[in-house]
Amino acid sequence: MLLEQIINGITLGSIYAIVALGFTLVFGVLGIINMAHGEIFMIGAFIGVLVTSVLGLPLWVAFLSAVIVTAILGYLLEKIALRPLRGKQGVSHLAPLISTIGVSILLENLSHHLFGAGNHPFRHSFAQIQIQVGSITIYLVQILIFAISITLMIVLSYWLSKTKAGKALRATAENLETASLLGVNTKRTITTTVILASALGGIAGILVGMAFNSVNPQMGLSMGLKGLAIIILGGMGNVKGAMVGGLLLGLSETMIVAYGDSGYRDAVAFVAIIFILLIRPQGIFGKKTAEVGR
Numbered sequence: 001m002l003l004e005q006i007i008n009g010i011t012l013g014s015i016y017a018i019v020a021l022g023f024t025l026v027f028g029v030l031g032i033i034n035m036a037h038g039e040i041f042m043i044g045a046f047i048g049v050l051v052t053s054v055l056g057l058p059l060w061v062a063f064l065s066a067v068i069v070t071a072i073l074g075y076l077l078e079k080i081a082l083r084p085l086r087g088k089q090g091v092s093h094l095a096p097l098i099s100t101i102g103v104s105i106l107l108e109n110l111s112h113h114l115f116g117a118g119n120h121p122f123r124h125s126f127a128q129i130q131i132q133v134g135s136i137t138i139y140l141v142q143i144l145i146f147a148i149s150i151t152l153m154i155v156l157s158y159w160l161s162k163t164k165a166g167k168a169l170r171a172t173a174e175n176l177e178t179a180s181l182l183g184v185n186t187k188r189t190i191t192t193t194v195i196l197a198s199a200l201g202g203i204a205g206i207l208v209g210m211a212f213n214s215v216n217p218q219m220g221l222s223m224g225l226k227g228l229a230i231i232i233l234g235g236m237g238n239v240k241g242a243m244v245g246g247l248l249l250g251l252s253e254t255m256i257v258a259y260g261d262s263g264y265r266d267a268v269a270f271v272a273i274i275f276i277l278l279i280r281p282q283g284i285f286g287k288k289t290a291e292v293g294r
Helices: 002-030 037-054 059-085 095-115 140-162 164-174 176-181 186-212 219-234 239-259 267-279
Strands: 130-133 136-139
Touching: 002 037, 002 136, 002 140, 002 164, 002 186, 002 219, 002 239, 037 059, 037 095, 037 186, 037 219, 059 095, 059 186, 095 219, 130 140, 136 140, 140 164, 140 186, 140 239, 164 176, 164 186, 176 186, 186 219, 219 239, 219 267, 239 267
Parallel strands: none
Antiparallel strands: 130 136
């Protein structure tokens, strides 16, 4: 039924939106695309498998463990792969991007070594709880995924606009040097941003495992590229755009699978990139001019 497909699309889009929020935070502050974000998301999914399927611990422990592990990975990413390049004379503006690509390859190969290739089942009884509304079946996990994505967007938007730390982040994103002169600890702000973005990736990894009951070491690359498509679609560095772009992509993919050819599912993201760049290069919610000082 159409309504069931819409629910499936919103569920998938909600996961995409959480991944895109991580991309958006890092791009907004550092002006770079963190290509390791997809692999950090994948590590979060595997932490969920280990905690729930292997150790048999509760789901909340899986969420907490994934957030902690991915936050640590985010800290190490910023300290080892990004910080040494920031502000260094003679360093190409592409250097941080290349550095994150290197980290993504490292994490993917590491996951192959630790977990092995192929799909790994994410078994949890919560994923099987369903609600019957007439002829429509809604899984409780679908409601949870949508609720978490909306909550994260609202909390993140409030944090960015109302709190001192959020204002410091926005000041750093606007102009790093000026923010530093005004007393903002830009080093701490940047580190916090990367840690927060990585933790969001960990949450999304758990949700993907719950939604699809399977994770694999290759899932990070695909999700990372789709996250990139979403922030271009919604507007680079825009929280609301990440949410809307994620939902649009999720609905588009679901409808392609349900009523078209599933072989073109992954192509939707990249067709969207081309289309948006041609029609509205700044994205749906992006500004036409965005000169950002670094």
